Amino acid sequence: MSFLGNKAILDCLKKGKVIEAFEEQRIKNGAYELSLGEQVFLTNSGSKEIKNVEPQGVIHIEPGQFALLLTEETVKIPKDKIAFISIKAKIKFKGLVNVSGFHVDPDFKGKLLFSVYNAGPATIVLKRGDNYFPMWLAELSEKQNYKGTHINQNSIPSSPIEALSQGEFNSPQALMKEIGQSNSRITSLEKDNKANNYIAITALGFVFALLLKLAFDFYALDKGWDKAIEYNKKQVNIDSIINQRLLDKKQLLQEIELLTVKKDNLIKTK
Numbered sequence: 137m138s139f140l141g142n143k144a145i146l147d148c149l150k151k152g153k154v155i156e157a158f159e160e161q162r163i164k165n166g167a168y169e170l171s172l173g174e175q176v177f178l179t180n181s182g183s184k185e186i187k188n189v190e191p192q193g194v195i196h197i198e199p200g201q202f203a204l205l206l207t208e209e210t211v212k213i214p215k216d217k218i219a220f221i222s223i224k225a226k227i228k229f230k231g232l233v234n235v236s237g238f239h240v241d242p243d244f245k246g247k248l249l250f251s252v253y254n255a256g257p258a259t260i261v262l263k264r265g266d267n268y269f270p271m272w273l274a275e276l277s278e279k280q281n282y283k284g285t286h287i288n289q290n291s292i293p294s295s296p297i298e299a300l301s302q303g304e305f306n307s308p309q310a311l312m313k314e315i316g317q318s319n320s321r322i323t324s325l326e327k328d329n330k331a332n333n334y335i336a337i338t339a340l341g342f343v344f345a346l347l348l349k350l351a352f353d354f355y356a357l358d359k360g361w362d363k364a365i366e367y368n369k370k371q372v373n374i375d376s377i378i379n380q381r382l383l384d385k386k387q388l389l390q391e392i393e394l395l396t397v398k399k400d401n402l403i404k405t406k
């Protein structure tokens with residue numbers, strides 16, 4: 137198998153109508169450079185619809201997003217040739233990854249579809265009509281017919297659109313932003329938690345101090361009560377002694393009074 141050089145590609149394009157209305161200046165370094173066409177599908181567009189790009193219009197592929205890009209040119213690969221397709225390095229260096237396959241079958245007719253992913257850090261801007269997709273042609277040892285599902289592909293098929301519309305594509309930058317926001321939420325929750333812990337520990341300390349004081353007060357009250365009872369007992373004891381003394385004194389006074397009367401009577405009788 138040999139690849140076609142610039143001159144052989146020109147001959148092939150002229151003879152085999154490989155590309156209708158081809159431009160000779162697009163044959164470079166043994167490849168024909170195909171351009172971005174009218175139809176694109178972007179996962180970051182918000183809608184699930186195919187976007188129609190104006191001539192010279194631009195599209196924006198955001199970081200972390202997929203796009204389906206259809207070529208402007210319709211190719212018709214001869215039965216005795218096979219083609220290989222890629223994306224130019226200057227776009228790849230920005231982070232655009234060619235997800236889709238890289239060969240075009242012999243006898244295939246239609247526009248070519250590129251499924252790409254922006255793995256770079258910035259939005260990639262592409263312009264309709266610009267030459268992004270080199271295509272190499274190689275000889276086959278025999279002729280082949282193409283009977284595959286992509287024959288006469290003139291628009292973006294619905295199946296890859298459905299496949300890419302299953303869920304959200306979050307760019308690494310958007311995810312990093314979300315992680316950053318989550319981290320700051322966690323930090324503020326940790327701060328709140330620390331403050332709550334501090335309040336809880338303070339409250340616990342306060343309750344403990346209160347309980348300790350109550351225990352002391354109760355102990356003191358208990359001791360005071362015992363002392364009061366003791367004091368009262370002593371007081372009662374002293375009172376009863378005093379009462380006894382008073383009774384004794386009263387009895388003595390009565391006896392003195394009786395003796396005085398007796399003495400007076402004795403004096404009178406004398």
Ligand SMILES: Nc1ccn([C@H]2C[C@H](O)[C@@H](COP(=O)(O)OP(=O)(O)OP(=O)(O)O)O2)c(=O)n1
Pocket residue numbers: 236237238239240241242244247248249250251283284285286289
């Ligand atoms: N990036 C690409 C790769 C291929 N094709 C076209 C040209 C190929 O000849 C055709 C079929 O390619 P594959 O055999 O790789 O694809 P499938 O297996 O999906 O299809 P089928 O086998 O039905 O042809 O699709 C395309 O339009 N864009």
